[in-house]
Amino acid sequence: MAVTGGVLLLYVVAHMAGNLKVFAGADSIDGYGRFLREFLAPVLGHSGFLWVVRAVLLLAVVLHMTAAIQLARRARKARPTGYAHRARVPGGYAARTMRWGGVIIALFVVYHVLDLTAGVLNPHGVEGAIHDNVVADFRHWYVVLAYTVAVVALGFHLRHGVWSALRSLGMGSARRAAAVQAAALGVAVLITAGFLSVPYAVLFGFVR
Amino acid sequence: MRYTLRVWRQTGPDARGRLVEYAVDGVTPDMSFLELLDVLNERLLLDGDEPVAFDHDCREGICGMCGLVIDGVAHGPEKATTTCQLHMRHFDPAVPIVVEPWRAAPFPVVRDLVVDRSALDRVIEAGGYISAPAGAAPDAHAVPVPKPAADTAFDAAACIGCGACVAACPNGSAMLFTAAKVTHLGLLPQGQPERHSRAADMLRTQDELGFGGCTQTGACTAVCPKGIPLDTIARLNHDVLAAALRSPR
Numbered sequence: 010m011a012v013t014g015g016v017l018l019l020y021v022v023a024h025m026a027g028n029l030k031v032f033a034g035a036d037s038i039d040g041y042g043r044f045l046r047e048f049l050a051p052v053l054g055h056s057g058f059l060w061v062v063r064a065v066l067l068l069a070v071v072l073h074m075t076a077a078i079q080l081a082r083r084a085r086k087a088r089p090t091g092y093a094h095r096a097r098v099p100g101g102y103a104a105r106t107m108r109w110g111g112v113i114i115a116l117f118v119v120y121h122v123l124d125l126t127a128g129v130l131n132p133h134g135v136e137g138a139i140h141d142n143v144v145a146d147f148r149h150w151y152v153v154l155a156y157t158v159a160v161v162a163l164g165f166h167l168r169h170g171v172w173s174a175l176r177s178l179g180m181g182s183a184r185r186a187a188a189v190q191a192a193a194l195g196v197a198v199l200i201t202a203g204f205l206s207v208p209y210a211v212l213f214g215f216v217r
Numbered sequence: 218m219r220y221t222l223r224v225w226r227q228t229g230p231d232a233r234g235r236l237v238e239y240a241v242d243g244v245t246p247d248m249s250f251l252e253l254l255d256v257l258n259e260r261l262l263l264d265g266d267e268p269v270a271f272d273h274d275c276r277e278g279i280c281g282m283c284g285l286v287i288d289g290v291a292h293g294p295e296k297a298t299t300t301c302q303l304h305m306r307h308f309d310p311a312v313p314i315v316v317e318p319w320r321a322a323p324f325p326v327v328r329d330l331v332v333d334r335s336a337l338d339r340v341i342e343a344g345g346y347i348s349a350p351a352g353a354a355p356d357a358h359a360v361p362v363p364k365p366a367a368d369t370a371f372d373a374a375a376c377i378g379c380g381a382c383v384a385a386c387p388n389g390s391a392m393l394f395t396a397a398k399v400t401h402l403g404l405l406p407q408g409q410p411e412r413h414s415r416a417a418d419m420l421r422t423q424d425e426l427g428f429g430g431c432t433q434t435g436a437c438t439a440v441c442p443k444g445i446p447l448d449t450i451a452r453l454n455h456d457v458l459a460a461a462l463r464s465p466r
Contacts, residue, residue, distance in 0.1 A: 080429070080430045084388035086429075088321055176454060
């Protein structure tokens, strides 16, 4: 859970940083897309690098979901009879929504790939014209809304996920617990803000 | 004062249980929750009914025998308090109180509110000990222990093994219990020889007994009558990882 989550987090950080190239203009983000497709092309072929990344991500997602399902099934087996009077889990909103939040994120990724990778669900949908596709998307308030829901869900997922993963790996005992808490919150806020900056910049006309 | 209780009644391990409502009269604010059940049981006996079975022993908050889920919270609404040290002044007589046993597959209900917690003994047997040379007791100052280690170990050693962590955990995990023992022994010089195998063996046994996996919700710490910190779980994970990396088992 922690290791696959860490792999996915590394990707999410790189993805978020890459997105910010939208603010440097159409040439910058489209050029970045070409660079990713041609990266290590002599060795891996055209788009080869992207396919390697996609394969790693798919494997990480499958293992991450497998671990989550195993944990959920163990939890159900460990308490066959529930409480008549159920109290709230005091771990906070982020901890309570890990499982269904994860499902929301998974469904969003399917939509997101069809939208901005395959271009099928994109109103512009021209391969390689990343800037124009993004702008065409986020002119619509409902697309921005869908992305907002998913990114906020991702933020909550990371808030508990980063904290939990670091502790699963044995970090954050006693003295460093506060640092681990702060790191988890910081990562969650940065990723959420970074991802949301693009759709809202388009919606309010800063990027056109 | 009169309180209304909805108590889990179950005649045996395989019987079907249900919540039964009782009105209890003559309750004073300074009675403990167990004394409330005593008052109820006296009346049930006089009426020729079966008394409500519940675990208890010292009634001083140190033995770990008592434990009830009161309105969905293990050991009731007060922080760092065992059920026997919980007083009726914290309850509103107008609101019915729901009383249930610990709920976890490794803690089968024996009768009413009594559950069998021997699974925790199995976890201790798997590694919750130190290998000490037999013979005369060593001098108290023969093995130096750093003060911070002694303090943290002592905090973890305060675990009374009541099982509230399991009862509260949404995953039914015994991680806080196991981590308390691993932290207690793993911080002291006497616990070093078995430090990593202890963590790995106790965790594996806990999993085999049917406890759930930890997802760091913190529900355990919130109800722990001894305030065992969640940090102990990070320490357990650290030692389990070290065990996996160090010795090919």
